[in-house]
Amino acid sequence: MLSDRSACRCPWVDLTKPDYIDYHDREWGVPVREDRLWFEFLVLESAQAGLSWYTILRKRENYRLAFDQFDPVKIAQYDDEKVPSLLANPGIIRNRLKVLATINNARKFLEIQESFGSFDAYIWRFVEGQPIVNAYRELADYPATSKESDVLSKDLRQRGFKFLGSTVCYAHMQATGMVNDHALDCYRRQEIIDAY
Numbered sequence: 314m315l316s317d318r319s320a321c322r323c324p325w326v327d328l329t330k331p332d333y334i335d336y337h338d339r340e341w342g343v344p345v346r347e348d349r350l351w352f353e354f355l356v357l358e359s360a361q362a363g364l365s366w367y368t369i370l371r372k373r374e375n376y377r378l379a380f381d382q383f384d385p386v387k388i389a390q391y392d393d394e395k396v397p398s399l400l401a402n403p404g405i406i407r408n409r410l411k412v413l414a415t416i417n418n419a420r421k422f423l424e425i426q427e428s429f430g431s432f433d434a435y436i437w438r439f440v441e442g443q444p445i446v447n448a449y450r451e452l453a454d455y456p457a458t459s460k461e462s463d464v465l466s467k468d469l470r471q472r473g474f475k476f477l478g479s480t481v482c483y484a485h486m487q488a489t490g491m492v493n494d495h496a497l498d499c500y501r502r503q504e505i506i507d508a509y
Contacts, residue, residue, distance in 0.1 A: 323496045324452040327367070336370055342505055344444055344490030348432045351489065352422055353383040356415050358485040359476035360406050366484070368406075375404025380415065388419035414475035421473045437491070439465045444509060445492045455494060458483045 326337045361369045379402050381387040399412045429435040439461050449455050462483035469477045487494045495502035
């Protein structure tokens with residue numbers, strides 16, 4: 314993979330932030346197939362609601378430590394005594410509703426695993442098992458939602474998930490490769506298509 318600043322990247326990438334460049338170059342839009350990583354992105358995306366992704370990206374390691382390496386089994390067992398310590402942690406977003414949503418979503422995540430065999434089997438159904446490849450060039454071309462994110466959000470909310478509206482779900486789909494929204498002139502676009 315390219316790592317220099319001369320590579321053509323998506324228009325949302327801030328080239329003054331090496332960690333943002335690294336996230337774009339290594340993770341964003343790469344199809345996820347592992348349940349623990351699915352859950353990690355769900356936690357991070359739901360924490361992002363109303364905030365910038367870069368804010369959450371910078372806190373990712375703090376989230377990993379605070380939430381038991383994103384282990385949904387452990388998080389699902391958190392009780393009322395655990396919540397105050399999470400809310401006192403300056404390394405994460407200390408929003409009570411978002412912390413409670415993470416615990417709730419861990420429980421719902423486990424229910425989906427039980428019903429479908431894996432979260433992976435559940436979520437890829439919303440794009441018929443294959444990434445949707447879009448053709449965007451400018452930042453203004455990118456939508457905030459899609460019909461697929463609307464359906465996914467509705468289904469997750471009906472199953473009891475919190476902080477996963479259609480906009481958050483679309484960002485989740487972009488991050489996890491359910492949609493390939495790398496810009497037409499971004500070097501990662503074709504690399505991901507070829508790898509999948």
